[in-house]
Amino acid sequence: MSETMITPKKPLPANFVKLGWALTLIGLVLVGISYLFDPQRALQNNLIGFTFLASVAGGSLFYFALEYIAGAVWSTPFRRITEFLVMLLPFVILLSLPLFFHLQDLYEWTHKDVVALDKVLQSKEPYLNVQFFVIRFVVTMLIWLGIFFILRANSLKQDVDKDQKHTRINIKFSIAFLPFFAISICFFGFVWLLWLCGHWFS
Numbered sequence: 001m002s003e004t005m006i007t008p009k010k011p012l013p014a015n016f017v018k019l020g021w022a023l024t025l026i027g028l029v030l031v032g033i034s035y036l037f038d039p040q041r042a043l044q045n046n047l048i049g050f051t052f053l054a055s056v057a058g059g060s061l062f063y064f065a066l067e068y069i070a071g072a073v074w075s076t077p078f079r080r081i082t083e084f085l086v087m088l089l090p091f092v093i094l095l096s097l098p099l100f101f102h103l104q105d106l107y108e109w110t111h112k113d114v115v116a117l118d119k120v121l122q123s124k125e126p127y128l129n130v131q132f133f134v135i136r137f138v139v140t141m142l143i144w145l146g147i148f149f150i151l152r153a154n155s156l157k158q159d160v161d162k163d164q165k166h167t168r169i170n171i172k173f174s175i176a177f178l179p180f181f182a183i184s185i186c187f188f189g190f191v192w193l194l195w196l197c198g199h200w201f202s
Helices: 014-037 039-070 073-086 089-100 112-116 119-124 130-161 165-192
Strands: none
Touching: 014 039, 014 089, 039 073, 039 089, 039 130, 039 165, 073 130, 089 130, 112 119, 130 165
16 A cells, blocks of 8 residues: 655755845846956856856756656656756746847857848858847747746646646647747857858858
């Protein structure tokens, strides 16, 4: 006869949470100050931190959806940890803001005078342009966040009513999401990192 193990909820101490937010605020202030003293280096560091957090949040979202498709019951107790990591997405968006204001300091293909003299960049201009760059990012973030909130909402509902229909709904959303994720995560890496060199080919 099996027994159901109930793990009591243990929230973090209030002082610990306050310390975490205080350190986050201090970090953001230091990032802002770094732009005043050495903007080019701050920009490059910002890009590294931004793409690192995006890979953690995006990878966790992929794992979250994959759990449902694979029917991975063993990972259910760890699901909240995965969800916590996906919640880095708002910080990813926050870190992207300084980059959008300094695109011309990072990417040569944002300079019209440079593109006008470069046939390679001209051939890529329908894809490598600022407007499409921004649209791709906004659409990607909206869909990533949207699917996450749907999966998490159903997961929390199931904790209350124990209804398996929430799992079935999440499986359907996960199946629809993974092809988009496979494409969007590749574009994410290509645009932000590989196209630091506008002449990159593969």
